[in-house]
Amino acid sequence: MVRSASPPDDGEERVDLQVIDGGAVSDGVDAVEQEWHRIRPDIDVSSFGIVTRIWRIGRHLDTKRKLLLAELATDRGAIDVLAMLRRSGVPYRRSAGDLTRSALITSGGVSQRLDKLERAGMVTRHVDLGDRRRVEVELTETGLELVDVVLAEMTSHDGELLGAALDAHELDALESLLRKLLMSLEQRSGSSVPRARGRSGRVAGRQ
Template sequence: MRDEVDGLVEAWRAERPDLDIEPLQVLSRVSRLARHLDRARRAVFTEHGLEPWEFDVLAELRRSGPPYEMSPGRLLRATLVTSGTMTNRIDRLATAGLVRRHPDPADKRGVLVRLSAEGQERVDAALSALIEYEESLLGEMPPAERERLATLLRSLLSPLDEPAPEAGV
């Protein structure tokens, strides 16, 4: 079985025999897979009337468990965006009726963002469609191979996901 990366690697080996092209064997495939997944996820989310960022915020709220609410600060840390971006996103989701803001009983100046019934229905439907699509991608891969692949990818990704050390520490 050959793929696009095989041709890319062969061409680089011919043009740059002085370089060890081996990392391209893995990382170019990961990169291409990420692009395919991004396009497919966008299509699934569009079918459910969501942008990828909307799914991200709604999914974070849904995973938080009942009552499916979080502070804007927790949401921005979880979704890795700035405060201004999160405020804009919450505004847009609230206007669409997918979330509601209400006062934080533990902080008189704070608010909590709660997933609405419509938001929960939309994110649940999008997630179900996404899982169905992703299951089709894995196809006939046996469970043991899936687990091994997940372990290998985790070992590659884990160091990249570690928080950066604090400045001055």
């Protein structure tokens, strides 16, 4: 016997889960995979369930992360820069070039983020007197306070989302498997982040 179990109407995307006698649970991805098995039994679509679920999970987490950052009056671009400075330790200063390489975006993209953050009083920029081509970026007290608040909120929020679905042992196993998969993908691509070409044809990524 198959019973449908749908989540409450709380504004989230509704997903029908099929609960089969014995406790097995089947989601919408299973249904699509089964249809492909029926239509094209000659093709192995076993990877479909894994890749599609990773993609869907990523979309859900990305949406929730954007909403959380918006509630905190910031965005991912700003927090990426502030977090890189925070992780560097006292005095929370790194070169603009280092930020560009770490962020894996163009120098123009980092410059725009820094302009916005400097106007907001989150960072200050200093020209190296020994090499005027080198610009150092330093986190201000205001920027430090913001990134610490965001870090606390994000870790708490993410922990609640993951803990609602998986126990500690499952989370450890999932992290290990995802690490193994990510390392394999990065070794194949030769980069820690997939690089995309801009309109000019230049690669936007690690230079």
